[in-house]
Amino acid sequence: MANIFMTGATGFIGYEVLQELLKGDHTIYALVRSLREFDVLKGKLPSGRGQVLPVIGDLQKEALGINDLGMLRDVDTIIHAGGPMDIGMDMQTAKTSFLHGANEMMKVSDDLVQHGSLRHFIHVVGYKSPFNEDNWREGQQQWTEENFLPLEEPYERMKFLADLVVRQRAEKLRLLLSVVNPSTVIGDKRTGETEQTSGLGMLVEGVRKKQMLFVPGGHAYRLPLVTKTDLALLIAHLVTTQPANSDTYYVLASKAHSPNNQELISSIAKELRTLQPIGKLSIRFLERLVNAGIGNKLGIPKGSLNFFVNEEFSTASVQRFRAEPFAVKDILPYVIADIDFRLSHPNHHSPLQRNRRGKLATIENILPDAKQTVLLIHGLFSSADMWTPIIKDMPHVNSIAVDLPGFGRSPYHHQQDALQGMVDAIIEIIQELNTPVTLIGHSIGGFIAARVHEKMPHHIKRLILLQPTLQKAANKTPYYQSPGLLALGLGFMKDKQIKNVLVKQHSFKNTADIPEEYVQFVRQDLQSSRMRKTTAEMIALLHQTKTFAKGVQLDKDKTSIIWGEFDQTYSIEGFRDQANVTLLPLFHSFPISQPKETAARLKDFI
Incomplete structure (x- = not known):
């Protein structure tokens, strides 16, 4: 049984980790901004053997805003998974969210080492961090906020500098440090539910808008992926097994078990029932376009190209705990459909x-x-x-x-x-x-x-x-027998047209009889080419004699x-x-x- 202090418990990754931890006999102290936020969290959690308790505070405050560190004296493990997923954040927000948060976390860790039972620190960072056990000490005295990765966006600069800060301070405190570097995290391994749409969702949105007709890097590059289920299982395993030494864990599907960019964009287009890509563009050329300010027109936000890679990552540390490779291909159709619905x-x-x-x-x-x-x-x-x-x-x-x-x-x-x-x-x-x-x-x-x-x-x-x-x-208009024309027309329908069509088709008595939230739901549905084309297909079938032959x-x-x-x-x-x-x-x-x-x-x- 572990006593765990956890940040990010209400987030996309943290919530999944919390659910997994509650299956064991653990006590989890969750950092939350208010009791109201904790009550919402507690209300969503399934029952388990473990228990979760609130710690009122904030990553952006001094000493995390915790009034009494005495309540954490029995904590033996920290999981630091807090911080927003927003690659477009400005420097001040990134510095406050990541670097300041890391410094304050380590101050709390110092206190818990000196006066408590803290032994293990688990830090969730990201697979693009340049640091590992072999290189993080090299030249570390020369890095400052100003000269560290000067060409990168604030999100990555501050997140990875926070990685370095935690490594430095953990070594001084003689803390066992497990740095978890997940790739882009997608939804639940069984259902595909992906509450966080700012990762893979950027590509899905680009394809929805027909902006991804040219694949970044083609077959040579990929966007490494991992399900939130697999990531949570690994973190929970690190808690229960307590590794012998500090290590870095790259949590991602290998090249053999994940699609390359060509396959990924093609799969998204297939699931969205929209235009397939017609070519590819080199990452270097796309970087020039992004730097010239036209990246958004191609569905490529500034900083997002950094997540496409053509190298393999060492998963030797993960394989000590898990022989089965991470895989994502089978769940992708469900993830894409879920994200598509959420974007609509x-x-x-x-x-x-x-x-x-x-x-x-x-x-x-x-x-x-x-x-x-x-x-x-x-x-x-x-x-x-x-x-x-x-x-x-x-x-x-x-x-x-x-x-x-x-x-x-x-x-x-x-x-x-x-x-x-x-x-x-x-x-x-x-x-x-x-x-x-x-x-x-x-x-x-x-x-x-x-x-x-x-x-x-x-x-x-x-x-x-x-x-x-x-x-x-009964309607004999040829228009209703053509899925293509129907899909085209449905894409232009506004609230008034939706109401008029529903009344004309005798679905409702009059426009006043139609719930406004239903009209909004239909209009939002029709923003998706997947749902729009499927709807058109079914309408056409209902107007064709062969359907009922x-x-x-x-x-x-x-x-x-x-x-x-x-x-x-x-x-x-x-x-x-x-x-x-x-x-x-x-x-x-x-x-x-x-x-x-x-x-x-x-x-x-x-």
């Missing part, structure tokens, strides 16, 4: 648990005593989040709402048959759950649910279809249809004798405009 919806937050099932992102409400599992499939201009208010009103069942492929946070399936790819993704989840489910689908989600039921009827306990699109849409067979004993009679775009004629039909004076998107009433109706069938 920068202020979005779900109160429900996020997860991944099969190949799809989900939001869930899983209860320990629930006896039923409900799987919910959204319609067009929507995502799993549409179901949030409905799920909250169905507290007696396990609820799993999916983002269909190409929507929300789910990567597109890239199958030739677009609709079958949707069906296959749901089938995979049900097979993974390995328990009968109640399948609920709205709009095209209802059509997909019906197709899933046809493929695996014994896995479906009940089938509940809300305004399912079981037949071709095979027909749909329902089982009346377990199928219920809730149908809004004011929908004049779609029809259920021919299906009334195949299901238990409830007719209501509603429009097509009633689950969005009237979620409480929808939840109440669903309770009658579940």
Whole structure:
């Protein structure tokens, strides 16, 4: 069991480390600016064997702003992971965040060595730091704030000078020092959730804006990556094993297990369903363009080129603890989709648990005593989040709402048959759950649910279809049958046009009936070429006769249809004798405009 003082516990990396540490019998003292900040942190953390306690302070203050260091006397390990990720910060901010913070951390460390139990200092820096055990003492007396790496941006200069300061002071204090140098950190190893969009997100945003048509360095360079999961596991391992000697740990996927720049930019473009790069430019030439002030027009912020490398890094120190190499290629599609969603919806937050099932992102409400599992499939201009208010009103069942492929946070399936790819993704989840489910689908989600039921009827306990699109849409305008024209038109839609289209298609009674937050959600969704093209593809399929050529067979004993009679775009004629039909004076998107009433109706069938 370790007693740990930790900075950066509320950050992208630190929070993941904190979760991992709480799985052990550790006591973690987390530096936070206020009790309110701590309460928010504590509220998000899962339960574990360890405990976390607040230490009120601030990296930018003298002695970290801690009034009583006596509360830290039993600390044997420090994890310094504090500091913002902003490569564009000015010199004063960088100096305060990194250099001043490092100096104050070492003052606290001095006190804890002299009067306490401190033995081990873990410093999270970055793979571009020039220092390691072999070279950091060379010429160190000559380096000052002014002459240290004068050509680099303030972010790197101060962060790496802080690395040197910690090494110098740790040696004087005879502290065991573990310097952890992660590469660009991406999301969770299983779900791809990447809350910090300022790393790989800069490339994703550049591709979204069609600015990355020329690959920096081509095949010769790469952006080293590592998942936050693997990084947190390594840091937690350093805490529990206490290495024999001070060392530097490069935490990144090797060349063999990570994409080069050509592969990475091409993968991002593929997942975003947008233009592929058409060429490459040398790093040196791009540096000239960036220094000339036109880098942002190419999607390359000043200082970002430093993170592309063509050399390998020694991971011998890491391999002493971990034989398996770090790998990122398999999770990248999920990371890219997650970042794409966050860039489209920068202020979005779900109160429900996020997860991944099969190949799809989900939001869930899983209860320990629930006896039923409900799987919910959204319609067009929507995502799993549409179901949030409905799920909250169905507290007696396990609820799993999916983002269909190409929507929300789910990567597109890239199958030739677009609709079958949707069906296959749901089938995979049900097979993974390995328990009968109640399948609920709205709009095209209802059509997909019906197709899933046809493929695996014994896995479906009940089938509940809300305004399912079981037949071709009534609109005969050729425009609606062309995915290309639809995607182009959707990209130019503003709030007023969105409202007018939704009313014209009988989704809502009138514009006043449409929730404003929903209109904003749709507009933000359509900023993404991935979601825009997938939406256009599905709309076109609903207007094509071939989509419905095979027909749909329902089982009346377990199928219920809730149908809004004011929908004049779609029809259920021919299906009334195949299901238990409830007719209501509603429009097509009633689950969005009237979620409480929808939840109440669903309770009658579940």
